[in-house]
Amino acid sequence: MRSVFHAALLSAGLLASGIALAQQAPPLQEQMTAAEFRAAGLDKLSADELAALNQWLQRRVGEETAVIAAQAREEGRKEVVEKNRGFFHFGSEEPIQSTIAGEFRGFGKGRRYTLANGQVWEQTDGASLAGVRRQDIGVRIRPGAIGGWWMQVDGYNTTARVERVE
Template identity: 40%
Template sequence: MRLLSTLALSSLLALAPLVAVAQQSYVNIEQRLSAEQMQATGLDALSSAQLALLNKLLSQEQAVVAQQVEQSVRDEQKGKPPERASKEPISSTLKGSFSGWSNGTVFELANGQRWRVTEGSLSLGKGKTQQNPKVTIAPGLFSGWYLQVEGQNSSAKVQRLD
């Protein structure tokens, strides 16, 4: 758990400069570029109305980016993967013994992640268990994540807890 807290803090510190930049108030394009740059880009030929519209559009875009960065930071603080996070499957092993799952079952992986079953059930049968089985958690076709234990045909829809 301490490792997760350290990783979350590291992620937050890494994102802090992005948040600071995204939250800065918009500076008009003609104040950011030199006269030579304005001329080289042709922006000096814009009418005042066109320049005002360009600044408005750039300001709105900056506001959207700031919102997205802030949401990413909030998600990181909650331990959720960012929306634009890689949708690559996660391979690990379950900690301890495994005999199946039902709604609400929480699994802890060797990599420290915790996942809760939100849909599905499986029972290996009385007295049958596996120790530290390999698992893959992969994104669904349309939404959600699905856990599959090596050697089992069924999968469970899961939600990350940390």
Template identity: 45%
Template sequence: MRHAAPLLALALFTVTGAAAAQGFSTVEERMSATEFREAGLDTLSEAQLQALNAWLQRDRRCVAADAAMDSRGLRAEALDDEADIVSTLPGAFTGWQGGEVFTLANGQVWRAIDPGSALRGVNLTNPRVTISKGLFGAWRLKVEGYNASVKVERVE
């Protein structure tokens, strides 16, 4: 019971940034090992962790509503919001060569539209990404720890 308050705070935070309708990724997949440890989740039993993931999966309707409300990159009236979009790419990530579609953990879907840009030789799991608004309304996706970015457009 002593983990209830941090666990509830983490659950609420995780629900707002979780994957939407595409597929469910567990809290372990969504967080880095450091984040997982700092949140105290490494002290949970396997049963407690399974219960948390089951609850998150059942309560994904909150995620879909949050993702739908964030229209940055989709509609012209949303382009005034210049705040970075920070999320993760659930699962394995091996880079890009142009034309890839990126489904973020927050439910947003972006497509690489910079055919000359490439990031090769990468082998990451659940990397943190930042999508920033650039010049003339363009958006760029950057993977944490790499000095490369690709021009993207929002698909969903």
């Protein structure tokens, strides 16, 4: 868990204003799905307790970002970024295999795809796969070489750039 935390902070530190960016991160309740928020027991916190937790996390992220940014400068940016790619995706570089729940009607920018595992992904590029109508189609989502994620459905070679929204 600590390495995932450091990987996320490292990448934020590489940005021109890493600390400022870290301090602007959305609160936990916006970063988690409602189910994840409940499963972690965070829905039981009062508004003041939740605000205090979010403030602590923001401060911690800022402190860790400064440390990681200094390490990144020492080790060389390219090497560190390559080693830690996928940080925006919860530290995981493992491909996701599931099915798209319900009907799949092809790719289109801005479309949302709900997977059987509960994840929701939104297409961010203009890839197109028109005329397709498949029910509960198999899907593979894999990390890209320099960040980002790519979705491909069973039986088709077209890939679409996606980002997880839930």
